[in-house]
Amino acid sequence: MNNSTLSSRWLAAAALASLGLSAPALAQEDPIKVGILHSLSGTMAISESTLKDTMLMLIEQQNKQGGLLGRQLEPVVVDPASDWPLFAEKARELLSQEKVDVIFGNWTSVSRKSVLPVVEELNGLLFYPVQYEGEESSENVFYTGAAPNQQAVPAVDYLMNEVGVERWVLAGTDYVYPRTTNKILEAYLKGHGVADEDIMINYTPFGHSDWQNIVAEIKRFGSEGKKTAVVSTINGDANVPFYRELGNQGIDAADIPVVAFSVGEQELSGIDTAPLVGHLAAWNYFMSVDTDANYDFIDSWIEFTGDEEAVTNDPMEAHYIGFNMWAEAVRKAGTTDVDVVKEAIIGVSVPNLSGGYAAMMPNHHISKPVLIGEIQDNGQFAVVWETPSTVAGDAWSDYLDGSRDLISDWRKPLECGNYNVKEGRCMGSDASEALAQE
């Protein structure tokens, strides 16, 4: 059979599926169904809709190469509409009605937490592509974004050792990721001899747009003679007015650098970056990374979107790695059966886009290089520092009480996401309760 007609027929089927209609069976053998659970409407559409497109592109590419195990891949797209409870419903729909073999999805931590019990109950597979606060390890979830030790902690190290920062502003949006990350960072900084009065912590609501007072406060905090930096876990939309206010109040990156964990190429595409040159971001991938793999990825992305100015970002790379890992594990296992794939994927290593390899760890996190980039006037980042080798993701932070003694290892015979080394037992669902009481 002609390959190209086959793939175009499947594209049409994919389009039908994305409209919510069930695709008619075209091939003799059933296709492998890939669920895509990203918001296409509502607040998070700004970030998540590109991830849906990334998945469609990866699936299309895989199908062009003949699919997996001789079967074609079929994307099943649903829209949870930035509504956290709806995420759980849509995940249930994907697993029990559509019977997908794997789900790629979620952005916010709260949406992941809402999907988690469903995926565990129905024994699904979820690949989560965004940097997050850690303190979690589920048998059914694979975390391809950065854990705090793969982003926040190295970034603070860089500022402390290379830039000589002595005073710290931890500014974040008021929800679980910034709060947990800042808790870890605060403990880490105090462990390195930073005094209480040299740490300022500030939280703002989602979509905060009036930053005058906070920026003025940061300016005052930074004008007392000690080198000051801002560690920003400010999320999404609130960043544009924040950076604008920084520029207008004349805070230069050379005086008070801001290192952000949630600002990537896509967020910058909404800002005039000229006043921001020199501010920093910590990620595991930048669009400006100088490797052939990355240039090929960018070329195919621009071709897929048909937009010459389309940008790539870190969560997209995470999906690229996650998808390839899953495909490799399916190939290795010879089946898409969840239990077999779950076991086969541990130890799988695939190339990342920055010239190295990413390996799946027994704790369902992956190894990543940490890159620090400075914002350029063309909306891109220039890498100024990177870890000498890749860093393995740590599910349970070493800097928090209660989480310090936990390890996660889903291999036999341990098979536990929160094994307490001190007590020598698997905490199971106790762990989160114990932590909640902290």
Next chain:
Amino acid sequence: MRIPCTFMAPTVMTRIVTLLLSCLLAWLPVAASAQEDNGQALLEALDVRAFSEKAAAIEDVIESQDPRANAWLEALLDGKLQRLKDDGSFVIVTDNVGRQWPVEDALSGESLGEVSRRDLDRITINNALRGQLRSALSMIDLFAESREARQAAAQKLIGKVDAELSETLERRLESEEDDQVRRRLEQAMAVYRLEQGDVQAVERLTGSLNSDIRVALTRASQSDDAAVADAAQRALVSIEQQLKLNRGLETLYFGLSLGSVLVLAAIGLAITFGVMGVINMAHGELIMLGAYTTWAMQQLLPGQPGLAVILSIPAGFLVAALAGIAIERSVIQFLKGRPLETLLATFGVSLILQQLVRTVISPLNRTVVTPEWMSGSLVINDALSLTLNRLYVLGFALVVFAGLMLVMRRTRLGLEVRAVTQNRAMARAMGIRATRVDILTFALGSGVAGLAGVALAQLTNVGPNLGQSYIIDSFMVVVFGGVGNLWGTLVAGMSLGIINQVLEPWAGAVLAKILVLVFIILFIQKRPRGLFPQKGRAAEG
């Protein structure tokens, strides 16, 4: 010709003096000596991994006095000095947007056409190098023609003067004629003398609000010399008092600026909701349309962001007004007198508009460029500066308010609107075409929302969610101010802005918002008709 004559080596401030001398010499017309072969070597040295070696290499470039050095360093500062991967030759990228970049040869300056970005290697710099390059450049600015440049340069020197530099400054002071620049230079010298333990220096620093001076005084107040410590302590106390006053003024400005945003967002609603009584949940999306009009204007007029912003004021009004008419004709006119259904229907319209923008334009935010004359801030003194974009928005809000007042009070339309809302049947009996008045009023309110969007595009994200974040605040302001009263909207918006900004420093942004809401709820309990209740017959309507 501007000759790059200085670059500060890391931590070696004293070098500046020698560099400065060479710099002054360089201002004289120098015969450009041919150093073709040397150029390649100089650039080679820049392409090293360690930033410390790079700093040394940059200094070599400066000292070479090569006529092309200026272009090289500027390109380096912008990240546009790059190397071709295949033959290793140095090029300067003239435009780094997209995938194909036009380049020119760094040595000969001739254009090499477009090169794919994957065939180029960038020579990187970091914040440290950037900062040193800039502050070294500020030394040249000390001799610049422009008064502002000299003043800024002198200010940057405060707290950075050492023995050698002080001699240079001493000489510079003799020839400097501008008072402002002199004052800065003297302050810079005084900080240096204070560090040397000179009590007299404190006098010169008293009353200054500059943060570097405050740091120097704080350090001096802990000095072993009792006289110096005492004098510094006293100077600090008086500075603290002045700072407190300035902080108060700053908070007031922040409050007025936030207030002006609230007023702008709410004033259109004060017409449609306040005067006409239509609960329009799509009001936020009309604001969003105004913001997108600004973006579209800037796309139509590339390279002229300022003109585009000015033109988008009438354009934003028109677009939003037309959208308003469409909403009024298609939905609201059929739901007259049924507020609950109007609320639900317009909420639906708001979702439709949002998703329409997401699908047609993009779910991503759009870039609206701030024109040159709107960026930066107006410096009042060292501790107080007013950000220009917000200052413009504040002025714009007041102009829009005055304009609207004029329309409602002084024009026939205003009279008709008031007549129709007070007693529809009677107004019709007097020959007023009530339907036409409805359309025009709704168009006016919507158009003003569009104006708010044009202003907000300068402050916040231009994206599909823009309207959502303002709809609640708008209703809050209108209800608090008193439904149907434009003055009430102005006073309510401004006072809510100020209350919010006063609370924020000690309560945090999240709690401040909650406190303001609680305050309004309690206030409405006490005075259900808001700050300025309608009186007389209009109150019954």
